[in-house]
Amino acid sequence: xxxxxxxLSSWFAxxxxxxxxxxxxxxxxxxxxxxxxxxxxxxxTGDKRSEGVPFPxxxxxxxxxxxxxxxxxxxxxxxxxxxxxxxxxGKVSDETREEFKQAALRYFAGAxxxxxxxxxxxxxxxxYAIFTIERMxxxxxxxxxxxxxNDRAAEPCRIPDFVNxxxxxxxxxxxx
Numbered sequence: 001x002x003x004x005x006x007x008l009s010s011w012f013a014x015x016x017x018x019x020x021x022x023x024x025x026x027x028x029x030x031x032x033x034x035x036x037x038x039x040x041x042x043x044x045t046g047d048k049r050s051e052g053v054p055f056p057x058x059x060x061x062x063x064x065x066x067x068x069x070x071x072x073x074x075x076x077x078x079x080x081x082x083x084x085x086x087x088x089x090g091k092v093s094d095e096t097r098e099e100f101k102q103a104a105l106r107y108f109a110g111a112x113x114x115x116x117x118x119x120x121x122x123x124x125x126x127x128y129a130i131f132t133i134e135r136m137x138x139x140x141x142x143x144x145x146x147x148x149x150n151d152r153a154a155e156p157c158r159i160p161d162f163v164n165x166x167x168x169x170x171x172x173x174x175x176x
Contacts, residue, residue, distance in 0.1 A: 031124060032072060032123075032126045033123050033124070033125045033126070034125070034126045034127070034163050034167070035125050035126075036128070036159070036162040036163055037128065037162075040127040042116060042118055042119075043115065043116055043118065043119040043123065044077070044114065044115055044119065044125065045113060045116055046112070046114075053103055053110065054103065055100060055103045056096055056099045057133055058135075059092055059093075059099070060089060060090060060092065060096075060133070060135045061091065063090065063134070064132060064134050064152065064153030065089045065132070065133045065135070066130050066131065066132045066153055066155075066157035067086070067087045067089075067130070067131045067157065068084070068085045068086040068087070068128050068129070068130045068157035068158070069082055069084050069085065069108050069128060069129055070083045070127070071083070071126075071127065071128070071129070072124055072125065072126045072127075073113050073124060073125050073127065075122040075123075075124050076122075077112045077115070078111075078112060078113075079108050079111050079113075081126070082109060084104055085128060085171065085172075086156070086159070087104075087157070088156035088157055104131055108129065128159060130154040130157045132153040132157075134153060
């Protein structure tokens with residue numbers, strides 16, 4: 001997958017130039033706190049997701065899939081600067097990969113977050129989230145799906161050192 005930019009090049013240039021790496025799971029910029037998934041959960045909780053966004057689940061083989069999407073969570077709880085970083089979908093067509101990418105971007109475009117008590121100042125963050133899907137057998141045509149969180153299914157999309165990858169400018173898109 002290429003880095004399509006989706007209007008992010010100037011924003012990323014700002015973030016990457018301003019990031020100050022720390023020895024914890026966070027880095028600070030003038031306007032954003034850069035955090036991994038656990039750091040995001042400490043700062044913001046999701047209270048609304050785009051439930052109606054269709055994913056092309058029936059195009060997957062049976063089993064698990066994941067999509068990791070980077071985004072900023074703004075002071076009002078909305079998301080911006082969304083970018084798919086990783087996908088693990090198994091053997092699917094390029095068209096299906098693009099469909100999953102666009103669905104993930106739409107899904108997180110409709111997400112809304114609420115600041116935690118630790119983030120009463122509503123500090124915006126730059127982070128990522130993993131969406132997992134499981135395709136299971138069912139009596140219906142094409143099988144059933146589950147969008148529940150699944151740690152095992154999310155593993156291929158995890159970014160072990162997200163904060164330092166952002167700080168070093170080495171955050172790239174990968175898929176398998």
